[in-house]
Amino acid sequence: MDIPRYWRLTDQRYRLQGGVCQNCGHFMFPTRLVCPKCKSRSLEKFTFSGKGKIFSFTTVYQTIEKYHGNVPYLVALIDLQEGPRITAQLTDVDPQDVHIGMPVEMVVRKYYEDGRDGPVFYGYKFRPVGG
Amino acid sequence: MRKVAIIGIGQVPVREHWNKSLKELASLALLDALQDAERDAIDGLYVGNMVSGKLSEQEHLGALIAEYAGFTGIEAIKTEAACASGAAAFRQAVLAVGSGYKECVATVGVEKLTEFSGLSTSDALAQAADADFETSLGLTFVALNALLMRRLLYERKVNRDDFAYFPMLAHRNAVHNPNAMFRHEISREQYRKAKMIADPINLLDSSPIADGAAAVIVVPAETVDVKNKRVVDIMACELATDSIALHDRQELLRLRAVEQSTRKAMQTAGIEHKDVDLFEAHDAFSVMTVLSLEASGFMRVERALQRAKENDFTVTSELPLSTMGGLKGRGHPVGATGVYQLVEAVLQLRGQAPGPIQVPNARIAMTQNIGGTGATVVTTILKSRNEK
Amino acid sequence: MKQLLQPIRKTGIAGYGAYIPRYRIETSEISRVWRGAQDGNHLPIRQKSVPGPDEDTITMSIEAGKNALLRAQIEPASVRAVWIGSESHPYAVKPSGTVVAQALHIYPANTAADLEFACKAGTEAMQAALGYVGSGMADYAMAIGMDTAQGRPGDALEYTAAAGGAAFVIAAAEKSIAILEGAFSYVTDTPDFFRRNYEKYPQHGNRFTGEPAYFHHIRSSVTILMESLSLTPADFKYVSFHQPNSKFPLKMARELGFKREQIEVSLLSPVVGNVYAGSSVLGFTAALDAAQPGDRILLASFGSGAGSDAFSFVVTERILEAKDKAPRTAWYVQRKKTIDYATYARWRGKIYK
Numbered sequence: 001m002d003i004p005r006y007w008r009l010t011d012q013r014y015r016l017q018g019g020v021c022q023n024c025g026h027f028m029f030p031t032r033l034v035c036p037k038c039k040s041r042s043l044e045k046f047t048f049s050g051k052g053k054i055f056s057f058t059t060v061y062q063t064i065e066k067y068h069g070n071v072p073y074l075v076a077l078i079d080l081q082e083g084p085r086i087t088a089q090l091t092d093v094d095p096q097d098v099h100i101g102m103p104v105e106m107v108v109r110k111y112y113e114d115g116r117d118g119p120v121f122y123g124y125k126f127r128p129v130g131g
Numbered sequence: 132m133r134k135v136a137i138i139g140i141g142q143v144p145v146r147e148h149w150n151k152s153l154k155e156l157a158s159l160a161l162l163d164a165l166q167d168a169e170r171d172a173i174d175g176l177y178v179g180n181m182v183s184g185k186l187s188e189q190e191h192l193g194a195l196i197a198e199y200a201g202f203t204g205i206e207a208i209k210t211e212a213a214c215a216s217g218a219a220a221f222r223q224a225v226l227a228v229g230s231g232y233k234e235c236v237a238t239v240g241v242e243k244l245t246e247f248s249g250l251s252t253s254d255a256l257a258q259a260a261d262a263d264f265e266t267s268l269g270l271t272f273v274a275l276n277a278l279l280m281r282r283l284l285y286e287r288k289v290n291r292d293d294f295a296y297f298p299m300l301a302h303r304n305a306v307h308n309p310n311a312m313f314r315h316e317i318s319r320e321q322y323r324k325a326k327m328i329a330d331p332i333n334l335l336d337s338s339p340i341a342d343g344a345a346a347v348i349v350v351p352a353e354t355v356d357v358k359n360k361r362v363v364d365i366m367a368c369e370l371a372t373d374s375i376a377l378h379d380r381q382e383l384l385r386l387r388a389v390e391q392s393t394r395k396a397m398q399t400a401g402i403e404h405k406d407v408d409l410f411e412a413h414d415a416f417s418v419m420t421v422l423s424l425e426a427s428g429f430m431r432v433e434r435a436l437q438r439a440k441e442n443d444f445t446v447t448s449e450l451p452l453s454t455m456g457g458l459k460g461r462g463h464p465v466g467a468t469g470v471y472q473l474v475e476a477v478l479q480l481r482g483q484a485p486g487p488i489q490v491p492n493a494r495i496a497m498t499q500n501i502g503g504t505g506a507t508v509v510t511t512i513l514k515s516r517n518e519k
Numbered sequence: 520m521k522q523l524l525q526p527i528r529k530t531g532i533a534g535y536g537a538y539i540p541r542y543r544i545e546t547s548e549i550s551r552v553w554r555g556a557q558d559g560n561h562l563p564i565r566q567k568s569v570p571g572p573d574e575d576t577i578t579m580s581i582e583a584g585k586n587a588l589l590r591a592q593i594e595p596a597s598v599r600a601v602w603i604g605s606e607s608h609p610y611a612v613k614p615s616g617t618v619v620a621q622a623l624h625i626y627p628a629n630t631a632a633d634l635e636f637a638c639k640a641g642t643e644a645m646q647a648a649l650g651y652v653g654s655g656m657a658d659y660a661m662a663i664g665m666d667t668a669q670g671r672p673g674d675a676l677e678y679t680a681a682a683g684g685a686a687f688v689i690a691a692a693e694k695s696i697a698i699l700e701g702a703f704s705y706v707t708d709t710p711d712f713f714r715r716n717y718e719k720y721p722q723h724g725n726r727f728t729g730e731p732a733y734f735h736h737i738r739s740s741v742t743i744l745m746e747s748l749s750l751t752p753a754d755f756k757y758v759s760f761h762q763p764n765s766k767f768p769l770k771m772a773r774e775l776g777f778k779r780e781q782i783e784v785s786l787l788s789p790v791v792g793n794v795y796a797g798s799s800v801l802g803f804t805a806a807l808d809a810a811q812p813g814d815r816i817l818l819a820s821f822g823s824g825a826g827s828d829a830f831s832f833v834v835t836e837r838i839l840e841a842k843d844k845a846p847r848t849a850w851y852v853q854r855k856k857t858i859d860y861a862t863y864a865r866w867r868g869k870i871y872k
Contacts, residue, residue, distance in 0.1 A: 009263060014622040030264065036379070056285070056383070058277035058329045060269065064254045067269045070572060075270055075329075077278055077378055085378040087265050087278075091573055092541050094856075100285050108581045108622050109573035111268070120609050122578065122618060123268070 006121055011045075013123030016106055018084065020046040029084040050106030052080040052126065059095045066112045078104060078126055092127040103129040132229040136355055137363045137513070139168020139348035140474040145312040145462030147245045148342040153180075153187050156344035157241035158200040164237060164346035173348070175227050175236035176200075176207035179220030180466035182255035183209075186246040196239060206233070213259035214415065215502030216240065217345070217469025218368075218509035224349045225368045234350065240470030241344040252340050256465065259503040261376035273337055273416075275377055275504050277329035280418040282383055284331065289436055291331050294417040295322035296439035298335055298460075301414060301453040304446070305460025307485040312341045312462035338415050343464030345471045359516070363477045366400035366495075366512040369393075375506040388508035389426035389499065396497075400512040404429055407512075408493045409451040409479055411472040413501035414458045423499060427510075446490045454479060454488055469500035469509060480515035523747040524646070524702040526653015531695025531832065532687050533593065533659065534841065536586020537804040538579045539683035539791055539851035542569040544863045546678045552860045553673045563764040567681035567792025569858060570667045572866045574682070576605045577615045580665045581622045583686035586845035587661065588623060590696070591688040595624045598688065599657035601631045602647055604640025604796045605684075606714070606721075607667045608633050625661070637712065638761055639822025640664060640796040641684060646828055648689035649699055660689045664820075666795035671720040672869055679764055679788070683851070684797020685804045696841045697807065697816065697832040701748050705740040706826030713824060723823075729767075732825050737761070737771055740827035741819050748831055752776040755831075756814035759785035759802035761821035763793040784809045787852060796822075805848040810834045 011017040012030045019031025023040035031043055057076035060067075067073070074090040076098075090098065091109055104126040111121040141163025143156055151159075157178065165171060178192045189195065193207035206227075212219035217240030227233040244252050257266045260275055284291055298317060305311035317335055325333035355362045371391035374380055381387065397403070410429070414420040421432045429450060430438070438444060444452040455461055455475040458468060476496035478484045493515060500509045543566045550558040570579070580603055588595055601616035601623070608615045616631030634640045634647070641664015648660035665684030670677030692698045711732035714721035724732075737760060745751065758781050760768040765788055772782045785802030794801055799820040806816050812834055819829040864870050 005263070010621060014618075015624060036374075056278045056282040058274050058281055058331075059327070060271060060274045060329045061326075062253070062273070062328050063269060063271050064257050064266070065251065070269070073269060075268070075274055075278070077282075077383070087261075087268060087270060087376065087378045089269050089573075092571065100282070107578075109571075109578050110575055111573070120575070120577075122622070125573065 003119060014108055016048040016050055016124055018046055018048055019043045027083045029080065029086055048080050048082055052078040052104055054098065054100055054102045054104060055079050055085060056100060057090065057098050074098060076126065089125045090127065091125040105129045133231060134352035135225055135228045135349055135365045136352040137347050137365060137477055138350050138355060139164045139170065140346070140477045141167055142310055142345040142471060142474050143343060144310040145341045145343040145464060149245065153183055153189065153241060153243045154196055154199040156243065156342060157196045157239045160241070160344035160346040161200050161237055161239050164348050168348040170235060170348060173202060173235050173237045174205055175224065175233040176202065176205060177220040177223040177236065177238045178207070178209045179217035179238065179240040179469060180209055180242055181211055181213055181216045182242065182258065182465065185255040185258065186251065187243055212507040213502035214465045215469055215500045215507040215509050216466035218498070218500030218511060219370060219469070219507065221347065221469060221473060221511070222368050222370050222509055225365060228349050228351055236349050237346055238349065238470055239344060239346040240467035242464035242466040243342045244340045244464060245342055265376050271329065273332050274329040276416045276418055277332045278377060279383065279422070279504065280331050283418055283432065286384065287432055289433060292319070292323055293436045293440055294336065295319045297414060297417040297420050298322060300439065300444055301457040301459035304453055304488050305456025307488045308455040308461055311456040311460055312339055313456070313460050332416060336417050338458040338463035341462040341464050343462060343467045343471065345467050345474045347470060347473050361481055362516055363480050364514045364516065366514050367396035368509065368511045369395040369399065370507065370509045373506050375503060377504055384422060386422050386426035386505040386508070388505055389423050392508045392510040393427040396510040396512050402495060402512065406495050407450065407497045409454050409476070409490045409496050411454065411457065411476055411496065411498040412452055413499055414453055415463055419501065423501065427499065446488050451490050454490055455484065472498040472500060473511065476513050480513060482517065522703060522743055524704065526649055528653055528655060529692035529698060530649050530653045530689060531692050531698035533690035533694045533696065534587040534589065534591025534688040535685060535804050535807055536583045536590060536845050537685045537801055537848040537851055538583035539568050540570045540574055540579070541854050541856055542571055543567065543855045543857050544569050544860065545857060548860050549678055563678055563766065564789045564792055566790055567679060568683050569863055569866065570682040574667070575609050576603070576607050576665045576667055577609055577618045579682065579684060580615060580619045580663045580686060583663060583665065583684060584619055584623050584661060587686040587688045589845040590841040591690065592844065593659060593688065598625045598659045598661050599629050600648060600651055600660040601625055601629055602634055602644040602661065603663040603665060604634040604636065604644040605666050606635065606637060606640065606795050607669065636826065637822035637824050638795045638798055639820040639826055639828055641800045642818070642820040642828035645687060645689070646702060646704060649702065652689050652691065658691060662687045662689060664796040664800040666797050668793065668795045669720060669867065676723060679793040681792025681794050683791060683794035683801055685800040695835060696838040697834045700831040700833060701744065702828065702830045703740050703744040703747065704826060704828045705736055705743065709825035711823045711825055728823065732823060733767055733821050734771060736825050736827035737819050737821050738775065740829035741775060741817065744829040744831060750831065754815055755781060755817045757784055757806035757810065758782050758817040759799050759806050760819050761799040762786060762788040762802060765789045790852060801848065807838065808842055808847045808849065810838060812836045812838060
């Protein structure tokens with residue numbers, strides 16, 4: 001039960017909270033210690049709108065243990081409206097309806113249950129805009 | 132920095148070694164290499180391995196293997212850089228000897244992926260990616276490469292089925308390599324119909340899960356008899372990194388760490404692309420092969436696919452690839468792979484490769500070991516002592 | 520004793536939001552598997568909603584809550600309670616509200632306990648929120664009724680046990696799109712349907728769930744409410760009752776003197792199913808979507824065990840601007856993808872491994 005690690009990521013997972021560099025204006029998700037662009041340490045929290053477009057995607061048929069019961073599922077690289085690229089599962093969509101460039105929006109969904117008696121982990125996924 | 136050379140190589144066949152433990156495999160390869168080098172002592176051991184902790188519940192491999200192989204007391208550590216662990220450990224050896232600190236060291240790459248069956252291996256390999264923002268969201272290693280491939284197909288408008296020629300070539304060469312995991316050919320039709328793992332990457336496009344160990348002995352070049360033709364000189368060994376997560380790459384399809392390490396290595400070695408007689412690329416997935424060829428400066432993806440289709444990467448072509456089977460045919464015991472590439476390059480440069488897959492007049496070989504989806508890349512250039 | 524429940528300061532609903540998952544299963548498909556399609560024209564509803572494999576009461580509440588906040592147009596931090604009524608809280612110990620409040624950025628100055636009262640848990644949450652705001656303890660409180668109901672395979676209730684619900688931001692009357700005139704709660708010890716600890720599926724009393732349970736309690740709460748407010752059925756534009764199927768709410772409405780067109784808008788069970796704690800409140804959001812300023816709406820839930828909450832709300836001018844700030848209930852109703860029984864059984868964890 002890697003609870004501390006998941007708990008630390010709550011704001012990122014539930015609300016897409018990232019950061020913006022006060023020095024050069026670069027947006028990033030997640031936030032960091034050091035701006036990847038200008039190396040400044042003055043970074044502020046920034047909550048992304050959750051709107052984006054699909055940059056690439058794939059359907060996963062064989063996977064790691066914790067997601068084994070969920071196959072097949074879709075994962076994608078998504079370009080958020082504000083700039084950063086993010087990796088996430090897609091939901092509420094069938095593989096044949098997905099295409100590069102498709103507009104998507106963030107929703108909070110269940111990632112997995114840590115067994116029958118462990119915690120339930122939630123976080124961002126993306127679905128087509130307008131359902 | 133003084134010049135360094137490889138004087139001995141060793142390997143175990145890439146297989147599911149149910150009967151042999153991690154330390155045994157490593158030691159067998161090491162002792163094999165020492166015998167080949169005609170040496171019986173080393174003063175440093177650099178072990179390349181990725182997942183011993185997760186799958187064998189064993190870390191601390193430096194001390195473990197040094198002792199098991201009979202060298203208790205020497206300097207020994209494990210180096211980890213995902214699938215580039217082998218070549219990264221080799222770089223430590225190069226630095227140790229080149230700096231003047233050590234006189235005769237060994238690099239051993241070893242991996243046992245068969246300790247747990249099925250699912251856990253996937254979990255272990257996924258550690259090469261970003262845990263918080265890639266892996267824990269359900270991204271497998273294959274899925275990450277599939278994201279690369281799908282984007283590549285979209286941007287360059289190339290045909291997925293044409294990628295078949297890379298695994299086909301790899302298998303054809305592996306047939307002649309007694310240490311290879313796969314000794315059979317595959318057809319384009321089989322590739323087309325193979326089971327999808329994360330589309331568009333299918334079973335025949337992915338390198339297999341297996342165990343292996345390979346070793347090289349590194350010494351200062353000046354300590355070797357100039358007339359010894361079995362010695363191979365290390366002209367360059369450079370390591371570069373890039374963002375670990377695919378979504379943080381500046382340009383998704385540009386393997387910058389490949390560009391950087393290759394450019395630096397070729398500069399250090401003082402060679403040009405046309406001087407390379409064979410290239411052991413990191414062909415874990417055919418998409419990685421074509422992107423590495425492009426980023427290394429050999430040719431663009433479209434040209435690479437065209438040449439593969441024309442069967443223009445064989446041992447008698449201008450740029451032989453996967454000469455002993457590559458990751459696809461010989462196998463990919465992740466942490467050991469980088470050292471297998473070096474061992475095979477040495478065999479080629481010595482003229483000791485099996486007949487049908489010997490590159491004629493091989494003088495300069497390049498090996499490239501990639502960790503994760505391109506976050507660590509080690510490019511090495513080796514030169515034979517044989518005259519052309 | 521004054522019967523009617525009325526807070527010290529006038530309160531109402533500042534924002535509302537619905538959620539229904541995308542997936543549906545036809546009852547004819549359930550019948551095909553269990554009864555060789557013998558049910559023909561005797562199916563209680565046409566189709567029911569099924570939560571996707573990555574959905575549960577928490578995820579659905581987050582979206583409904585987000586919709587309610589969008590309509591209320593307030594800072595999430597001003598909400599001081601997130602009370603969720605459900606029969607399918609993901610945890611027996613750890614309130615769903617803690618996750619929802621965090622996800623909606625409402626935390627940490629809030630309460631967040633779970634509520635349970637079968638299908639009236641959502642309206643119990645509303646009663647509590649109305650009291651919280653009405654007493655002046657908070658200016659905003661969130662009440663949610665949401666469920667991912669599980670039906671025992673092959674049982675009659677499997678045809679209707681569905682997923683969905685609604686969220687409400689309760690506020691002072693000046694901020695409301697619908698103001699509370701008064702509420703009433705009628706509760707007795709009537710074991711018509713219940714679930715013991717650690718049991719996966721509930722027990723139900725078949726026909727006992729009719730007159731002694733559903734009808735008696737709704738009839739009682741509504742009659743007392745209307746008498747206390749001196750109102751008659753004709754005073755209401757819309758009514759939303761608990762809807763375990765289409766027969767019960769229509770029969771109740773007719774008996775109490777309401778007309779078909781008053782209940783039509785809120786009657787979603789034929790195409791969505793019985794969303795349990797979300798049932799009457801989901802229908803209520805559909806009525807709000809249709810309502811005009813000045814309309815009076817009756818909301819009456821029924822929860823087994825048993826009890827009924829009845830409320831009378833009057834819609835204000837603020838509804839006009841609020842309606843389209845979030846997806847309407849009809850959008851969720853119309854968004855659908857039909858699945859087969861095998862997929863449904865896999866997703867709902869009914870396949871023994």
